[in-house]
Every structure is written in structure tokens, then in C-alpha cells.
Amino acid sequence: MQRNSIGKDHQLTVRMLIIGLMLVMAYLALFGLLLISGMNPVFVFVIGIGMVLFQYFMSDKLVLKTTGAKPVTKEEQPKLHEIIERLSKIGGIPKPRTIAIMDTEAPNAFATGRSPKHATVAVTQGLLNKLNDEELEGVIGHELAHIKNRDMMVMTWASLIVVIAGFLMQMLFWMSLFGGVGGHRRQGNGGQAMAMMMVLYIGVIIIYFISQLLISTLSRYRELAADREGAIITGSPTNLASALQKISGQIAQIPEKDLRRVEHANAFFIIPALQGNAIASLMSSHPPTEMRVARLIEMQRHNWHLLR
Amino acid sequence: MRLFRTLFKNSNRLGSDESDILSTILRVTNQSTGGEKDINLSGAATLLLNTNEHPFFTDINTSLKELDKELFVSTIRTPLRGLKSDMYNSCWIIFENYNNQKMVDDINSVSSHIANLGLGNNMTAAILKGTIKNQSFYWICNYRTSKFYPLAPLENDIRDNELEMKIGSLLASMAIPLEPHENWYSLSDIPI
Secondary structure, eight states: HHHHHHOHHHHHHHHHHHHHHHHHHHHHHHHHHHHTTTOOOHHHHHHHHHHHHHHHHHHHHHHHHHHHHEOOOTTTTTTHHHHHHHHHHTTTSOSSEEEEEEOOOOOOOHHHHSGGGGGGGEEEEHHHHHHHHHHOOOHHHHHHHHHHHHHHHHHHHHHHHHHHHHHHHHHHHHHEEEEHHHHHHHHHHHHHHHHHHHHHHHHHHOOOHHHHHHHHHHHHHHHHHHHHHHHHHHHHHHHHHHHHHHHHHHGGOOOOOBBHHHHOOOTTOOOOOOOHHHHHHHHTOOHHHHHHHHHHHHHHTTHHHHHG | OHHHHHHHTTTTTSGGGOOOOOHHHHHHHHHHSSGOOOEEEEEEEEEEEOOOOOHHHHHHHHHHHHHHHHHHHSSSSOOEEEEEEETTEEEEEEEEEHHHHHHHHHHHHHHHIIIIOOOOOEEEEEEEEEEEETEEEEEEEEETTTTTEEEOOOOOOOOOOHHHHHHHHHHHHTOBBBBGGGGBBBBOOOOO
């Protein structure tokens, strides 16, 4: 019992299953709603799946483009490559194809790619500067766990419903604008169609928000699972715990600019340099840091290493 | 005390004697006794100045020789030494091999002299070398804000932020005016 509860967090698995079931129900509700209102669900789903597939296959390239992450070779970043190579081996996944660095001070990292064979791991320069080697391992372990757990795939497909509902919401909005004019003129049957359209519209909005909520909950559970898996890969939950405290806490506010440069740019310190706030927005799909740290420390306290 | 009286005479920043932060540091380090609070000065400091191409700084070593003659005729000590750092167009005045009390007195004399020349606005920071439980760090005293922050450089411009945070909370508990974290700017190539 003890051993099992350490290797896999059953409670977390059950919770993910419940969220998964609720998502399936949301899909069924959407499907039913479309059938009742006389729209062709197959047509709508095909469009949605098309959009998701595009995202799925292009994600690694798109993400590198939008974040400005630059791939680095083993010669340029031997330490980073060495850590990723070693931890991938321990985790039983191939070494990610692309390893990249973003030239920003805010400490952060991400993993993407549709499968372990097409994975990308990127870290910011700020992360490399602020963390020591053990903490960096903790973060890399977490990102590799995302790859191992195929979170990119899970989350992309889970968000299919949000994509479809969002697309329907827009479509119905425009249809109600134009269809609305015709409906007023015709009365009778037209009025009924109008009412049906309103029901569909409201139903889609409700499904959209509920599935959005379900997906961010699922995302937080996947984060906790990756924290756990990552800790098993690195062999030390406290590495990630200490890294998380560093990158989300006050240390993240400490600037790296030289005092003399600031003195030149802004002689009287009237405008405080903008720092650190960018992280908060990226973390919103994540559980609160205190919770993640507490769980990691809890993991360390139990004899979790018996499992290795 | 003299330093900050002179420097901040016109800027409404001067309050009580507590505004003399160099003396505050000296007092705190003299009080600190072993254990967690084992925090010290190590007899070396430097003043960081923004030259603005003023002749006093561009020919800093001649200026300091003059200053030595003028201010420290009777004292036996290492003559003041200056360094020009070109990247940021700034210069350092170096105080080394000192008794801590004497060092703080001399920094005050030199700074008030510079301020009297009308160059108070050129002073960026006083940097004092210190140790905490045998780990070395710098006390950075920002002249613009008259507050302190700790700086603990490791190699390659990387800093030990954790140690800095530790020192910061210790300093705050000793009622030293501390810069907010977002003003803990880096300083590379400190010559002491």
C-alpha cells in the first residue's frame, strides 16, 4: 500500500479520470445539442479536428517562433545538454530533438512536441542564471515528465472541445446577427428557428465555459503529476521544490541589469524597472506554488525513494 | 554622518542620524556576535562614481594625490587609489587594508570633499566588502536612495541570490534601510 501510493498518486489518477469523464459528457452534450438544433455535428467536428491537428503538428515550430527560443547545440550549452541527456535516459525517453534557450530574464521553461520523438525543451536565460545545477535538474525533470506523460498530446486533444465550442460561439453570433433580421420578417416558423438558435447559442456558451474550467483543472492535475514524475526521474523532490520557490518568489524580482547601466538610463530611480510580473500570467494554468512545494516536500518525507 | 548631510542637504532625504548608513553598518557589524548574525566588514571598500567626463574623475589618480595631501597630511595609511572603468564611463576610488572604523571615516571625508566640489550627483554607490559566516559578499549602498542591498557574485556574472536573500532578511531584522528586491542591481568587475 505504502509503496504503491508513492509510485503513483492514486488520488490524482482518480481525479483525472473524473475530469476525463466530465469532458466526455461535455462532448456528448455538445453533440446532442447540435443534433437537436439540426446542425450537422460531423461537419462541425471535422473543422474542429482540422484546427487541432494543425496545432498538433505545427506546435513545436509555432512555439519556437512565438517565444523567440533559439535552439542550442551541445557545444554551445554542454551542461544543459548533459543534464537533459542524462535525465532522459533515466526517464526512459529519447533525448528531446530540440533544446532551446529564450533570451529573457524571467526564469521559466517549457516542453512541447506531439510525441517524445518530436519533443522540444526550452529554458530561459534567467532560469540558467538563477538556479543552481540541482534546481535546474529539478525543472528539467519536470519538463521531461511532461514529455513522458505526453501532456502536450493529452492537453491538445482535451482542448478540442473548447476549440469547437469557441468556433460555434463565433459562428452562431454572426448567424444570429444576420438570421435575426430575416426571422423578424417571417414570424411563425422563423420565430421557432430563432428560439432554437438562441437555445443552441446559450448551450454552447455554457459548454464552452464548463469545458474551459475542466481543462484548466486537468492541466493543474497534469502539472502535479509531472512534478511527481519529475521528482522520481531526478531522484530528489526537493530540487524542484527549491527551484519553484526561487522562480516564483522574491528572488525572481532581483534584476540582472548593472547598477551603472540603470544609473545612466534612469538617473533618479523614478520609474522602477519592470520585472518578474510576466511569470504570473504563464503560471495561471498551474497549481499555486505553495501547493506544489508542499506536495514535493511531503513526497520527500515519505520513503518515496524505496521505489527507485 | 557628514557624507549624507552633505550629499542630501538639498534633497529632503536627510532625517535623523540613522541616515548615515555607513555608520549604521559599522555599528551593526560591531554588535554582531557569532552564530547566525556573524556579519562583518573586511577592511576594503570602493566608491563608484559616474564621471560625466569631469576632469576630477578623468584624471582620477592625480586628483586623489591632491586629495591625499589636502585631507590626510598627518595620517599614515595606504594612499588612495583610483581606477577608471570605461565601459560605463565610471570610476572607482579604492580603499584597501583598513581598520573598519578608519575606513568609514575616510570614505566620509572623501565623499564630502567630492560633494563639496559640487559633484555629489556623480556618486553612484559605496561598496563595502563584507563576510557572513566566512562567505564574502558586498554591501552596496545606493547613494540615490540612501539604502543598502547585498550583492554576492559567483563566477561569470552569476549571483548567489539565495545568500543575498538571507543577508537581506538579516539586515532588515537589524533595522538597516534595505532596497526593495527589484532594485538589487548587479555590479560586475568590482575591483576589491
